[in-house]
Amino acid sequence: MTIPDVLAFAKEWMGRVLENGDTAIDATAGTGRDTLHLAHCVGSSGHVFSFDIQTEALEQTKQRLEQHQLHERTTLINKGHENAAAQIPSEHREKLKAAVFNLGYLPGGDKTITTRTETTIQAISQLLDIIKSGGLLFVVVYPGHPEGRMEKDKLEEYAAALPQRDIQVLRYEFMNQVNQPPYLFIFDKR
Ligand SMILES: C[S@@+](CC[C@H](N)C(=O)[O-])C[C@H]1O[C@@H](n2cnc3c(N)ncnc32)[C@H](O)[C@@H]1O
Structure with missing residues (x-):
C-alpha cells in the first residue's frame, strides 16, 4: 500500500463528502478534471458550478464533460471565483457541500495567467460562509x-x-x- 498523493487524497474525500443531489463548486476549472470528478460525485440530481477566467479552459472542461455525458449537471461560468458566491442560485447554495481550488496556471497554457493570492483568499472566505455545515473546501497549492x-x-x-x-x-x-x-488544505465547516 502507498500513501495517496495530494490529488488522489483530495478526490477520495470529495467522494466521501458528496452525495447524490448535492451542489459542488470547481473554483478553477482548468482542463476540467476536477469538474468531471465532482460531476460524478454529485450524482444525477446534483449540480456542479465551475469557474475559470479563461475561455480556453472552459472549452477544455466542456469537451471533457461532453465526452462523459455529464455536461447537463454542470454550469460553466466565465468569471473569476471571487464572484462565485453571488453566481450560485439560492436553491443550489443551500445544498453546497464541496468546493475545490486547484491553484496556479492552466496546464499547457499561459503561465502568466495564474490565480492570485488576494482573490484566492477572498473567494475561499466567501465560500466558507455559504458552504453547508459538514461541507469541505479543498485547496491544492503549488509553491514551485x-x-x-x-x-x-x-x-x-x-x-x-x-x-x-x-x-x-x-x-x-x-x-x-x-x-x-x-500540498493540500482541507477546510472542514463545522
Ligand atoms: C491549475 S489550473 C486548474 C486545474 C484544473 N482544476 C484541472 O482539473 O485541470 C488553474 C486555473 O485557474 C484559473 N484561474 C486563474 N485565476 C482565476 C480566478 N480568479 N477565478 C477562476 N479561475 C481562475 C486559470 O485560468 C487556470 O485554468
Missing part, C-alpha cells in the same frame, strides 16, 4: 512558482487564524519530496 509561494504563505496565515469551533483545517503534505511538491 513565485505567486504559488505567496499563496502558500498567505493561506497558512489565513488558515491558522480561523476559529476552530467554526472551521477545522487539515494540511496534507509530503515532507521530503524534491522540487517543491503541491
Whole structure:
C-alpha cells in the first residue's frame, strides 16, 4: 500500500463528502478534471458550478464533460471565483457541500495567467460562509512558482487564524519530496 498523493487524497474525500443531489463548486476549472470528478460525485440530481477566467479552459472542461455525458449537471461560468458566491442560485447554495481550488496556471497554457493570492483568499472566505455545515473546501497549492509561494504563505496565515469551533483545517503534505511538491488544505465547516 502507498500513501495517496495530494490529488488522489483530495478526490477520495470529495467522494466521501458528496452525495447524490448535492451542489459542488470547481473554483478553477482548468482542463476540467476536477469538474468531471465532482460531476460524478454529485450524482444525477446534483449540480456542479465551475469557474475559470479563461475561455480556453472552459472549452477544455466542456469537451471533457461532453465526452462523459455529464455536461447537463454542470454550469460553466466565465468569471473569476471571487464572484462565485453571488453566481450560485439560492436553491443550489443551500445544498453546497464541496468546493475545490486547484491553484496556479492552466496546464499547457499561459503561465502568466495564474490565480492570485488576494482573490484566492477572498473567494475561499466567501465560500466558507455559504458552504453547508459538514461541507469541505479543498485547496491544492503549488509553491514551485513565485505567486504559488505567496499563496502558500498567505493561506497558512489565513488558515491558522480561523476559529476552530467554526472551521477545522487539515494540511496534507509530503515532507521530503524534491522540487517543491503541491500540498493540500482541507477546510472542514463545522
Ligand atoms: C491549475 S489550473 C486548474 C486545474 C484544473 N482544476 C484541472 O482539473 O485541470 C488553474 C486555473 O485557474 C484559473 N484561474 C486563474 N485565476 C482565476 C480566478 N480568479 N477565478 C477562476 N479561475 C481562475 C486559470 O485560468 C487556470 O485554468
